[in-house]
Amino acid sequence: MTAARFAIIDPSAGISGDMLLGALIAAGAPREWLLGLPRRLGCPEVTIELEDADRCGIRTQRVHVRLPGGESEGPGSVEPHEHHLHEGHAHQHHEHHATHSHEPHSHEAPGQGHGHVHGHGPDAHRRIGDLIGMIERAPLSAQVRERAVRAFELLGDAEGRVHGMPARDVALHEVGAMDALVDIVGAVEGFEQLGIREIYSRPVALGDGWVRAAHGVMAVPAPATAILLEGLEIAPNGPVSGEATTPTGAVLLRVLSAGPPPDRWRAQSAGAWGAGGRNPAGYPNALRLILAEPVAEAGEVVALATDVDDLVPEYVGALRDALLDAGALDVQTWPTHGKKGRVGFRIEALAPPAEVAAVEEALFRHSTSAGVRRVRMERRTLGRRMMSVPLEDGSSVRVKLLEAGNGISAKPEYDDIIELARRTGRPAHLLARELQERALRLAAEQPAARDYPNKES
Numbered sequence: 001m002t003a004a005r006f007a008i009i010d011p012s013a014g015i016s017g018d019m020l021l022g023a024l025i026a027a028g029a030p031r032e033w034l035l036g037l038p039r040r041l042g043c044p045e046v047t048i049e050l051e052d053a054d055r056c057g058i059r060t061q062r063v064h065v066r067l068p069g070g071e072s073e074g075p076g077s078v079e080p081h082e083h084h085l086h087e088g089h090a091h092q093h094h095e096h097h098a099t100h101s102h103e104p105h106s107h108e109a110p111g112q113g114h115g116h117v118h119g120h121g122p123d124a125h126r127r128i129g130d131l132i133g134m135i136e137r138a139p140l141s142a143q144v145r146e147r148a149v150r151a152f153e154l155l156g157d158a159e160g161r162v163h164g165m166p167a168r169d170v171a172l173h174e175v176g177a178m179d180a181l182v183d184i185v186g187a188v189e190g191f192e193q194l195g196i197r198e199i200y201s202r203p204v205a206l207g208d209g210w211v212r213a214a215h216g217v218m219a220v221p222a223p224a225t226a227i228l229l230e231g232l233e234i235a236p237n238g239p240v241s242g243e244a245t246t247p248t249g250a251v252l253l254r255v256l257s258a259g260p261p262p263d264r265w266r267a268q269s270a271g272a273w274g275a276g277g278r279n280p281a282g283y284p285n286a287l288r289l290i291l292a293e294p295v296a297e298a299g300e301v302v303a304l305a306t307d308v309d310d311l312v313p314e315y316v317g318a319l320r321d322a323l324l325d326a327g328a329l330d331v332q333t334w335p336t337h338g339k340k341g342r343v344g345f346r347i348e349a350l351a352p353p354a355e356v357a358a359v360e361e362a363l364f365r366h367s368t369s370a371g372v373r374r375v376r377m378e379r380r381t382l383g384r385r386m387m388s389v390p391l392e393d394g395s396s397v398r399v400k401l402l403e404a405g406n407g408i409s410a411k412p413e414y415d416d417i418i419e420l421a422r423r424t425g426r427p428a429h430l431l432a433r434e435l436q437e438r439a440l441r442l443a444a445e446q447p448a449a450r451d452y453p454n455k456e457s
Helices: 017-026 031-035 128-137 142-163 174-193 223-228 247-256 313-325 353-365 414-424 428-445
Strands: 006-010 047-055 058-066 125-127 171-173 199-201 210-213 216-219 265-275 286-294 298-308 330-337 343-351 373-380 383-390 396-404 407-412
Touching: 017 031, 017 058, 017 174, 017 247, 017 265, 017 286, 031 047, 031 174, 047 265, 058 174, 125 128, 125 174, 128 142, 128 171, 128 174, 142 174, 142 223, 142 247, 171 174, 174 247, 199 247, 223 247, 298 353, 313 330, 313 343, 313 353, 343 353, 383 428, 396 414, 396 428, 407 414, 407 428, 414 428
Parallel strands: 006 199, 058 265
Antiparallel strands: 006 286, 047 058, 125 171, 210 216, 265 286, 298 343, 298 373, 330 343, 383 396, 396 407
16 A cells, blocks of 8 residues: 655745645646646636746746736736735735725626626626536536635635625635635645545744725735635745735645644655745745655554453454454564463554454454553564555566664565465475565665555564
C-alpha cells in the first residue's frame, strides 16, 4: 500500500485565490490545464497569464486572470465602480473577489430576475447564483463541482449576512466575478490535477490596517472575510501589513482544509510559492504549498495486552489474524504461568490510536479475555518501502526494503516465498536468499518511491 501524499497550505503571509493558483502551478499542476480552464467554465473571453515573480528573493509563480481589454483584479487594476469592496488607498494586498452590490442598477429592466447578468463592461455584475450555474454546467468531477459550489454558497452567505440579502442574490462586479470563478474552481481542481486528496493548513495571517469599502473605511479583516474565517486558526501577523487574507482565500481554506496537518510528516516538496500582487521589502508576500507524506517510521501507538488461560492453543493463530485484520500493527504471544499454576498465554497487540477500539473489540470477540490493559507509547522504526521483484514466469515477489544508516537491507515476503517454493519445488530458504540479493541489486539501480505498509511493527 502506497502512503498517500497530502498537501499543507501555509498562509503565514495570508492567502488569496491567485496566490493558491500560483502555488499549485509551482507545485507541478499543468500550465495548459489552467490556461484552458476559462473556456471549460463557459467564459472563453477570459484569459490567464502566468509569470515568474520574485518575492524577497524567493522565486514564485504569479497568476493574472484578465477580461478583454486587460482588466483584472488586484493592485494597479482599473476598478471604476464605486461599489468595489476592499479598494482604495488603504488596500495594500492582492485582489479581493467578494465584491458585492446590493443596490438596484439603472439598466435593470422592470421585472428582471436576480439570476441575470447585467451588462458586459466594467460596471456589469454577475450574481452568486449565476456563477453557481456556470459551475454546475461545466465539465468537472463531482468532487470539484461540489466543493466549488459550496465555496460560492459560503461566499454569498457571508456577504448576505453582512448586507441583509439572500446569498444567491449577492452581485459581483464582472471583473471580480470572473476572477473568483477561475480562482475557486482552479484551486479546487488544481489539487485534483496533482493527485492530492487530503489537504491541511497552518494558521492564517490576517494582516492589519484599514480597507475602503462601498460604505466607508473598515478595519481588517473586512466583515465578510471575518465571517468566512470563523473556525479557522489565526496566526500572528508578524511583519505582514495590509489586508493579507481575501474573502476568496478564506473560503478556499474553509472548503479545502481538513485542519492542522498530522503531528509527523515528511516534506516531499516545500518550494512551491504563489505570489501576491504587492512586493513589500520586509517579507515575501507569497503563499507556500508543501507536498508531504506520512512518517510511518515514527509515531504513537497503543499496546493492548491481556492474559488468558482457557483459550485452546490451536486458535491463537486465528486470534492473531483477526487482530491484524482489525488494524493491529503487530501481534505477539508467549506462554505464561498464572495463578494456581495454570498455563496460559499473554497476547499483546500494537495498534495506532485510531484503530484501538476496533482492535480491542476483536480481542474480546476472538479470545476468552475478560479484560484488556492499555499502554500508550511511542515507537520508531526504520524507513521502509516495498518493491516487486519480477520472476521469469511473469509473476513477482514482494520484498520489503529497510533503510538504515549503514545501507539498505531486503526481506522477501514470507507468503510469497512459500507460494513460490510450492510452485517450483525449490527450497524456500534458498529462494529467499536469491530474491534478497536480486532485490538489493534492483534497489541500487532503480530507487523506488517510498511505500509504507500499514501493518508494520
